[in-house]
Every structure is written in C-alpha cells, then in structure tokens.
Amino acid sequence: MSLHIxxxxxxxxxxxxxDVIHSFWVPALGGKTDVVPGRVNQMWLMADKPGVYRGQCSEYCGSEHAQMGLYVIAEPRADFDAWRAAQQARALTPTAPDEGFVQFNVHCGKCHNVRGTMAQGDKGPDLTHLMSRSTIAAGMLDNNIGNLSGWIAHPQGIKPDALMPDIALSGPELQSILSYLKTLK
Structure with missing residues (x-):
C-alpha cells in the first residue's frame, strides 16, 4: 500500500x-498508533523532505502480519497536487466493452471498485488507477504484469489468509482481465 503526502x-x-488490532508505524515520520476495531484513533504525519518512507504494521495481527507493509511517498506540493488530481479522475470506460472489461466485471467487480464503471465493490481495494501503483498485495509484490497475473490466479498461494480468495479462471479469462487492468493508469 502507498500513501502520498x-x-x-x-x-x-x-x-x-x-477485524483485528494493527499498529500503524512509519519509523522515519513518527510514532506508532494502534488501529483498533470499533474505535477511531488519530495520528499526524509530516515529511520534511521528499522521499519514500517505509512503514509496517507493528502489532502481530495474524498469519500475514509480516506482509503488512506500506510506503509513504512524500512529494513537493505541485507534484502531490498533480498526483491527487490524476487519482480523482474516473477510469476510462471502453466505448465498446471488450472481453477483458466484461470478465473483470463478472469476476472482480463485486469486490473491487473502478470509478466510472459498473464495478462498484467495496470489499477490496479501489483499482481505478491500479497501474499507477508501484506495489500490489499490501506492498508485498512489485506491480508488474507477472506478479499481477500470479496474484489474480492464486492469491492464497502467495499470501495465505489474504482477504482475496482464489478464483477459478481459465487462461483466456485471466489474460483478458489482465488486458483490461493494464488500461487502468
């Protein structure tokens, strides 16, 4: 996961x-703050210089605890404002929906949101600008087509107990979904 500031x-x-207690921690930017079910805790972060700052959940929260990393990307204000404006834009909807768009909505759109499309899920991450991200799987994998393919095909094999279930997709279905996802910049 990446946060831009x-x-x-x-x-x-x-x-x-x-679900469970986590502890949000970006060592170079400040202390830890617990993240507790049913409670809203507050924290402030500020970066004095541009850079990428690594964070981690510092409270054992289950079998995937060690894979709960994050990055805070601190940018000069103009760069941040440009990034934010791009992120607020809707995804381009194909004028003639292709097979990838259709397959994505059938297999993924119940859990994932892509703003401006029929995919309005709220269980998984918003994928509107997926290909602009540097990582996937909560920062565990670099965001490239090989890793994305493996993650979609068998997330439980990569990150057991992840919330994303394994979905039975044929090779052509997977390839068409990947083709659509590549357009989400």
Missing amino acids: PVGVPVHFNLTSP
Whole structure:
C-alpha cells in the first residue's frame, strides 16, 4: 500500500480496523498508533523532505502480519497536487466493452471498485488507477504484469489468509482481465 503526502504539510489520519488490532508505524515520520476495531484513533504525519518512507504494521495481527507493509511517498506540493488530481479522475470506460472489461466485471467487480464503471465493490481495494501503483498485495509484490497475473490466479498461494480468495479462471479469462487492468493508469 502507498500513501502520498505533500512535503512540509501535517497530514491527519483517522485509523480504524474492520477485524483485528494493527499498529500503524512509519519509523522515519513518527510514532506508532494502534488501529483498533470499533474505535477511531488519530495520528499526524509530516515529511520534511521528499522521499519514500517505509512503514509496517507493528502489532502481530495474524498469519500475514509480516506482509503488512506500506510506503509513504512524500512529494513537493505541485507534484502531490498533480498526483491527487490524476487519482480523482474516473477510469476510462471502453466505448465498446471488450472481453477483458466484461470478465473483470463478472469476476472482480463485486469486490473491487473502478470509478466510472459498473464495478462498484467495496470489499477490496479501489483499482481505478491500479497501474499507477508501484506495489500490489499490501506492498508485498512489485506491480508488474507477472506478479499481477500470479496474484489474480492464486492469491492464497502467495499470501495465505489474504482477504482475496482464489478464483477459478481459465487462461483466456485471466489474460483478458489482465488486458483490461493494464488500461487502468
């Protein structure tokens, strides 16, 4: 997971969890804050200089605890504003829906949202600008077609107990979904 923040600006976060206790920690930017189900905790982060800052859940939260990393990307204000404007844009909907768009909506759209399309799921991450991200699987994998293919085909083999289930897809279905996902920049 990546968070973008502007350099030199204190950023306020409300933290809560739907399931277990986590602890949000970006060592170079501040202390730890617990993330507790049913409770909203607050924290502030501020980066004094541009850079990529590594964070980690620091509370044992289950079998995938060690894979719960994150990155805070601190950018000069103009770069941050450009990134934010791009992220707020809707995805381009194909004028004539192709097989990848159709397969994505059938197999993925119940859990994932892609703004501006029929995919309105709220259980998984919003994938509107998936290909602009540097990582997938909560920061565990570099975001490239090989890793994305493996993650979609067998997430439980890569990250057991991840919330994303294994979905039985044929090779052509997987390839068409990947083709569509590549357009989400």
